[in-house]
Structures are given as structure tokens and as C-alpha cells.
Amino acid sequence: YFITRNSIDLYFRYLRTMPRWVASSVRQELRPFADTMSSGPHRGRHLLATLVGAAHGLARHRGPMAPGLRRALTPR
Numbered sequence: 001y002f003i004t005r006n007s008i009d010l011y012f013r014y015l016r017t018m019p020r021w022v023a024s025s026v027r028q029e030l031r032p033f034a035d036t037m038s039s040g041p042h043r044g045r046h047l048l049a050t051l052v053g054a055a056h057g058l059a060r061h062r063g064p065m066a067p068g069l070r071r072a073l074t075p076r
Contacts, residue, residue, distance in 0.1 A: 001053040001065060001073065003029075008057025042075055049073050 011022045036046050
């Protein structure tokens with residue numbers, strides 16, 4: 001969640017001044033994401049965290065994670 005959300009924040013900040021770095025960073029983040037989604041032990045939770053983090057990043061939502069979301073993402 002936080003990695004995705006904060007990465008999107010950085011991409012917004014630096015897209016105009018460092019577009020090549022942003023493109024490179026996005027490419028570098030896709031590989032671990034694909035690996036986690038295909039072979040991780042908690043694939044559903046990782047996907048949910050990534051999707052919610054991306055939505056919050058695009059909406060420029062900051063601050064701590066909501067308690068309900070934290071419960072949903074935490075393995076029992």
C-alpha cells in the first residue's frame with residue numbers, strides 16, 4: 001500500500017522535471033509486483049493493497065492507513 005501510494009506521489013512530483021527517471025522507476029516496480037502477484041503467499045491481500053494504494057496515490061490521499069484497511073490487509 002505505502003510503496004505504491006508514495007511512489008505515485010513521487011511520480012507526480014517529478015514527471016515534468018525527470019520523465020526518464022519516472023519511466024525507469026515504473027518499469028523497475030512492475031517486476032516485483034508481477035512476482036508477488038504470481039507467487040506470493042497472500043496474493044489477494046497484495047493485490048488489494050496495491051490497488052487501494054494506487055487509488056489513494058492518484059487521489060493524493062496522505063497520512064496513515066485507515067484501521068479498517070489495515071485489518072483487511074493484515075494476515076490473521
